[in-house]
Amino acid sequence: MIKVSFFVLVLLFVESRSFVDWRIVGGSSSDDGEYPYQVSQKVYNRHNCGGSIIDSSTILTAAHCVYRHPPEEMTILVGSNKLNQGGVTHPVKKYIMHQMYDQKTLQNDIALIKLSTRIHFTSSVHSIALDHEYIPGGIDCVLSGWGWISYPGSSVNKLQHVSLKTTDIDVCRDRLSTINYPILDTNICAFTKNKQGGCRGDSGGPLVANGKQIGILSWLRYCGTGVPDVFTRVSSYIDWIDKAQVLVVGTTSCDRNVKVDCTRSSKNWKYLKKYCEKIFNVETSAIEQIEEARTESKKPEDDYLAKNEVLEEMRKLRNGKSIIEDIIDAELLKNGGQALYKHTYILIKQIWKQH
Numbered sequence: 001m002i003k004v005s006f007f008v009l010v011l012l013f014v015e016s017r018s019f020v021d022w023r024i025v026g027g028s029s030s031d032d033g034e035y036p037y038q039v040s041q042k043v044y045n046r047h048n049c050g051g052s053i054i055d056s057s058t059i060l061t062a063a064h065c066v067y068r069h070p071p072e073e074m075t076i077l078v079g080s081n082k083l084n085q086g087g088v089t090h091p092v093k094k095y096i097m098h099q100m101y102d103q104k105t106l107q108n109d110i111a112l113i114k115l116s117t118r119i120h121f122t123s124s125v126h127s128i129a130l131d132h133e134y135i136p137g138g139i140d141c142v143l144s145g146w147g148w149i150s151y152p153g154s155s156v157n158k159l160q161h162v163s164l165k166t167t168d169i170d171v172c173r174d175r176l177s178t179i180n181y182p183i184l185d186t187n188i189c190a191f192t193k194n195k196q197g198g199c200r201g202d203s204g205g206p207l208v209a210n211g212k213q214i215g216i217l218s219w220l221r222y223c224g225t226g227v228p229d230v231f232t233r234v235s236s237y238i239d240w241i242d243k244a245q246v247l248v249v250g251t252t253s254c255d256r257n258v259k260v261d262c263t264r265s266s267k268n269w270k271y272l273k274k275y276c277e278k279i280f281n282v283e284t285s286a287i288e289q290i291e292e293a294r295t296e297s298k299k300p301e302d303d304y305l306a307k308n309e310v311l312e313e314m315r316k317l318r319n320g321k322s323i324i325e326d327i328i329d330a331e332l333l334k335n336g337g338q339a340l341y342k343h344t345y346i347l348i349k350q351i352w353k354q355h
Helices: 006-013 169-175 234-247 254-258 268-276 281-296 307-318 325-334 337-354
Strands: 038-043 046-055 058-061 074-078 088-097 111-115 140-145 160-167 187-191 206-209 212-220 229-233
Touching (some): 046 074, 058 212, 058 234, 140 212, 169 187, 212 234, 229 234
Antiparallel strands (some): 038 046, 038 074, 140 206, 160 187, 212 229
């Protein structure tokens, strides 16, 4: 039933020993509308990962599910338990991954996807609440998805679910001690018994307890063969989710040209400059100066302008022109939040005077 992207699958499964049984047993087909928050993230119209609806235009998933996939390659299916019929397909406008996501260790494996069109909520399609508390071991939970039910295999057409229990983090580390992937307090693990759990195609999907999402499937050692599955712990990223939801509201006409998420990492500012300089002369200049100042700034500890005040001043300064506030905001978020707002505001004023 549930797992991670193929490159992770290869990393975790290539070993000298042989495996007799990769089956996931114990999962069940889901009734229509039973998991109204569940979505299928598709790449070129083929199921890739799971995800969950957190508001009418935002999907929560794993960073490895969107990594290296331009938004135009992806669509999101909502409102159907079957991959091949029903539901509504939404194009992807943009996405943002955690700024400290590490593809080699899968730390901070979390991302938000912004849809181009809003989801119409009904009794069978709506958002899931996010858990804000640290969940201990021994809590009943459920995982849903369209992942493999055998290995090797292919995604199933009808949504599956499996009941699990959260595992104490130290027990999880001990059970997975032979794996080089770190298991941090920002992870949560779940297991119930042999031959139950997740497999490829389920990653990015929601782990839910008491009606709230507590985890995002990140990686696993085997497909349902007796060790816990590892999730991104939602409660550890509530602040990031709140801030990132603001960032993915905006977009730029650069996104389609750049072919990458403009807010992914500092190296992508080079792409932004390369593809967008003619379109956003002023904004590109601002980003260049922010990038240079970022390494020199001492981040003053007081007298900052509040975020909304800065953005309002930007709106006044641009006089109808298009400052890409979400890009600037992402740079600030990545490097300490409000600590650079005053500095950014000063830069923007200087740049507009130059132009």
